Amino acid sequence: MSIIPISTIYRLVTLRLGYGAEIADECAKLIWKDQSRSINYSQIKTKPERIPGMLWDKIVIHSDNGERLVISGIKKKSSESSLQVLTQRVGSYQVGLLNPAYKQIKGSYDSFKSAFSYRYTRHSKIERWKAENKELTGQLNNDFALQFMPEEKQKIIGKFLSLFSQSHQIRDKQNQKFIAKELSSFQEYFDKVENNPLTERQRLACIVNEDNNLVIAGAGSGKTSVIIAKAGYLIQSGLAQPHEILILAYGRKASKETDERIKEKLPNVEGVTTSTFHKLGLTIIGESTGKKPRVSKLQEDTAEFYKIINNFLTDLTKSDKAYNQRVIDYFVTHLIPYESEFDHQQQGDYFAALQEGDMRSLKSRIEWAEKRSGRKSLQQEKLKSFEEVVIADFLFVNGIKYIYEHPYKIDTATADKTQYQPDFYLPEYDIYIEHFGIGRDGSTPPFVSQFEYTQGIEWKRGLHNKHETILVETYSYEMKEGTLTDLLHSKLEKRGVKFSPLSFQELLELLISIGEEKKADQFTELIVTFLDLFKQSGYSFDTIRVNANQHPDRPRCHAFIDVFEPIYAEYTNELNRSGTVDFSDMIRKATDLVQSGKYKPSFKYILVDEFQDISAIRADLVKSLVDKGDDTVLSCVGDDWQSIYRFSGSDISYTGNFEEYFGYTKKVPLDKTFRYNDKLNDFSTTFITQNPAQIKKDVTSHTSVPTNAVTLVEYYEDVDRAIQHCVDDIQTKHPEKATIYILGRYSFSKPAFLQNMAKHYPEYTFKFDTVHGSKGKEADFVIVVDVNDARYGFPSKIANEPLLDLVLPQSETHEYAEERRLFYVAITRAKHHSFVLFDVVKPSVFIEEIRDERNGSKYHFNQISTEGVASAPPDFGTCPSCGTGKMMMRVMPDGRFFFGCGHYPFCSYTPRTCNACNKYPLIKDGGYYRCKNPECGNVVSGCKQCSDGVMVERRGKFGKFLGCSNYGKTKCGYTEKPL
Ligand SMILES: [Zn+2]
Ligand SMILES: [Zn+2]
Ligand SMILES: [Zn+2]
Incomplete structure (x- = not known):
């Protein structure tokens, strides 16, 4: 201990007579009266400073937690020596602290080096080393203390600290060296393990063994080759014993194929586990509980599964009245997805939805079935909205008689207004029901004038009031809110209507009796x-x-x-x-057993094929095996461009967010396709990457061709002829033996004449498949049929029952994302050329996108037009009334024709036929009517007074003038000056 001399003047001036300061063994101390303040030397990380004054000096000591100790009043002549003594004391104290840490450095060096013992060094290994040495580096990372160390030691410490901060860069460098070495040591193996020598990227995918690995494949890029070659590499390089490798596949068939390929390609290897997820689940449960579970027979026998579900439904509806009501309610109100007028901007879109849904009431379907044998011309009751069908069927299943659009009992017809027909009339109770298409706030759909509609409602209410007839009202928003039938029930009950509801069994029998x-x-x-x-x-x-x-x-x-x-x-x-148990139980139970430690996984390397198809519970099982395994390496091979099984639970987000889910990941994209040429590669890549969520890949092809590899083939109705056209086209360019794969979005697209084709063209092998069924297969040529704009077109508009969204992985935001991948899968089955067939009157959005001139030179393709296309009806224009209906020519039995909207009977708009060419309709366009015939070009002014008249030339006393065409019909007398 040494005392810091304090000036007497200071003590007198500041009246601090007992004031003193000392440099103790472990701390600097300030003493004043009976208190003292001190800073321990271990807390000092900067040099104390001396601040000279006029009469005395100060020494300021900073601690590392921001505290300050100011020693004032130091005698000027001894302040410098006091500072030196203090600094020396702090220094030697800190060196004392540093020495044990310094002694550990060598051990840490060795453990760092051992991480690189001739293998690919994983991220986790370095992270673990860093965690073990974090405290040590914390101690050594002390510049102030270091300056008191001998220079030699300082250098060693500095080196160690930079090793710590750059450990991952060092790892990368070492791994690069290792990879280069392995590439040359295993060159022969990689050259010969598959039929073709592996590509550089495929080799990398084998050698790189990061904690988690995602090999991103493309169509025909040799996914499974990577799995096989990797297994062989792991064994040959001594990284794993065969039994430490697990290869997971989805189906039994895929798993068996992998097994066979291992036997073929790696003949000396025995004991690698290839398994489906289900089999693995069974094994885990069996081994850890001693009881292998029995799988429910329902999992394999769909017919039995349906039967048992039907039995549950029957028993429940019979024994539980409330449940019976729930099922009936579902059948009446919700059997088909509801479409609201309010969800459409254009009336025509709503009409299209009405046309797709069956807008016939149950009652009219039954009447139709009964009378079908007799009169064929029976008019079926077509209701005007989804809600009206619900109301009609609700009345029907409750045994309430109704008449749809029955004329009101009082005559209301006038010169320009037809007789009022309320939506429903209940004859037994003399009650009218009107369904109003309004929101809770009285709003109307975008294409309906709220003012006029509200006026109509008021007129109807007034009429019923005036004539004292009973009007029950229902509203669109009640359907949206799920209260329509409940409220109607109570509204009718209040007015004395009696209900005699059907049982579910009776409803089923009814449906069966009418063939439904x-x-x-x-x-x-x-x-x-x-x-x-x-x-x-x-x-x-x-x-x-x-x-x-x-x-x-x-x-x-x-x-x-x-x-x-x-x-x-x-x-x-x-x-x-x-x-x-069922399959899902099996996988979940297995996951629980692994997670709880009751099953100890022994796999060092887990390889998963077709990873893009993984579902949530399967991903959980894989993760548990990795987490609970002993330093397990996970390697997955997948292609997010070919993920097409969302409908069965596949969740593409596990591929997109792989690292977030599994942890540190090295991604190796395969960059070469062996299947098809550069032109098909360019086309398909452009197509799939229109969805920005798909992972970008730089894929090149093994062959380059000078001509386009995709042909768009348009036909009119006769798809068979179009297919034949394609085959003829193939024949001219490729007369030798070849395989031709015909692909449809649905199995019913299979052409009936496939066998004849085989006879006609003996050099070709024909095969049909759905696109889903074609996954993983290939052919020389591909013909994709029915790429049409239709409910069951391509893209399919009914890909999913919307209810399934409740249990499916989150759907993607990009429209038709999965259908786009399906189309990509379809065209990439071809080695040489893909033909894409569509009906000229209904090309799908995919066709429109490909041939859209605005896309510039994005897509390169050929075009074929088959003979029938010339006979396709021309484009007569779009309905100006509903906004989307296509104008159609309707020919009457006597040969005369007129034009009508394709959304008839929901849209009854009929345009005038062109007065100049008499071939096309005149379509309203602002104040004019234009002929859609490109060879005619007739334009007629519209009448400025009435809504649908056109100005036609007439002759009067004073010569020619223009007058409204409705002059004779509605007495519109509007005229314009002569020409
Ligand atoms: Zn229309
Ligand atoms: Zn014309
Ligand atoms: Zn007029």
Whole structure:
């Protein structure tokens, strides 16, 4: 200890007589009266400073936590020596602290080096080393203390610290060296393991063994080759024993194929585990519980599954009246997805939805079925909205007689107004029902004038009031809010209407009697699909109810869940009763056993093929095997461009967010396709990357050709002729033997004449498949049929039952994202050339996109027009009334014709036929009417007084003038000056 001399003047001036300061063994101390303040030397990371004054000096000491100790009043002549003593004391104290840490450096160096013991060094290994040495570097990272160390030691410490901060750069360099070495040591192996020598990237995918690895493949880029070659490499390089490798595949078939390929390509290897997820689940449960579970027979026998679900439905509806009501309500109100007028900007779009949905009431379908044998010209009741169908069927299943659009009992017809027909009339009760298409606030759909519509409502209400007739009102918003039938029930009950509801069994029998048993089957199918996906999702009922609240068709979702929940309970009971599990249970139970430590995975390397198809519960199982394994390396091979199984639970987001889910990942993109040429590669890549969410890849082809590899083929109605045209085209360019793959979005696109084709063209092998079925296969030529704008077109507009969104992985925001991938899969099956066929009157959006001139030279393709195209009806224009209906020519039996809207009977707009060419309609365009005939070009002014008259030339007393064409019809007397 040494005392810091304090000036006497200071003590006198500041009246601090007992003031003193000392440099103790471990701290600097300030003493004043009976208190003292001190700073420990270990806290000092900067040199104390001396501040000279006039009469005395100061020394300021900073601690590393921001505190200051100011020693004032130091005698001027001894302040410098005091500072030196203090600094020396602090220095030697800190060197004392640093020495044990310094001694550990060598050990840390060695452990760092051992991380690189002749192998690919993983991120986690370095991270672990860093974690172990974090405290040590914290101690050494002390510049102030370091300056008191001998220079030699300082250098060593500096080196160690920079090693710590650059450990990953060092790892990268070492790994690069290692990869280069392996590439040359294993060159022969990589040259010969597959039929073709592996590409540089495929080799990399084998050698790189990061904690997690994602090999991003493209079509025909040799995914499975990587899996096989990697397994062989791991064994040959001594990284793994065969039994430490697990290769996971989805289907039994794929797993078997992998197994066979390993036997063929790696003949000396035995004991690699190839397994499906299900088999792995069974093994895990069996090994860890001692009891291998029995799989429910329902998982393999779909017919039996349907039967049992139907039995549950029958039993529940028979024993539970409220449940029976729920099922009936679902059938009446929600069997088909609801479309609201309010959700469409153009009336024509709503009309298109009406045309796609069956707008016939149950009553009219029954009448139709009864009378079909007799009169064929019976007019069927076509209702005007989804809501009207619900009301009609609600009345029907409750045994309430109604007449649709029955003329009101009082005559209201005038010169320009037809007789008033309320929507529904209940003859037994003398009640009228009007359904008003308004929102809760009285608003109308975008294409309906709220003013006029509200006036109409007021007129009707006034009329019923005046004549004291009963009017029951319903509203569009009641359907949206899910209260339409409940409210109608109570409104009618109040007015004395008696209900005698059908039972579900009676409803089923009715449907069967009119040939609509398919509707009941589809409902069962929906329940089975929903149940399967519900289990795969791992969601609870609470979760799907929350999802339902956010669904655009909320009431339908809840109605379905209400029907589904008791069936699900029965199903679970059934599994328990029979002591069996289903596939989803198996995977979830296996995951639980791994996570809880009851099963210890022994795999060092897990390889997953077709990773883009993984579902949530399967991803969880893989993750648990990696997390609970002993330093397990995960390698997945997948192609996000070919992810086409969302409908069965595949979640593409696991590929997109791979690293977020599994942890540190090295991605190796495969960059070469072996299947097709550069032109098909360019075309398909351009097409798939229109969706910005797809991973960008730089794929090149092994062959280069000078001509286009895609041909758009237009036809009119006769698709068979178009296919033949394609085959003829193939024949001229490729007369030798070849395989031709005909692909359809749906199985019903299969051409009937396929066998004849084989006879006609013996040099070619023909095969048909759905696009889904074609995954993983290839042919010389591909013909994709029905790329049309239709419900069952390509893209398909009904890809998913919207209810399944409650249990499916989140859908993507890009429109037709999955259909786009399907189209990509279709055209990339071809080695040489793909033909894309579409009907000239309804090309799909994909065709429009490809041939859109605004895309410039984005797509390169050929075009073929088959003979029938010339006979296709011309484009007569679009309906100016509903906005989207196509104008159609209607020919009457006597040969005369007129034009009408394609959305008839929902849109009854009929334009005038052109007075100049008499071949095309005149379509309204602002104040004019234009002929759509490109060879005519006739333009006529519209009448400025009435809504649909045109100005025609007439002759009067004073010569020619223009007058309204409605002069004779509605007495519109509007005229314009002579020409
Ligand atoms: Zn129309
Ligand atoms: Zn014309
Ligand atoms: Zn007029």
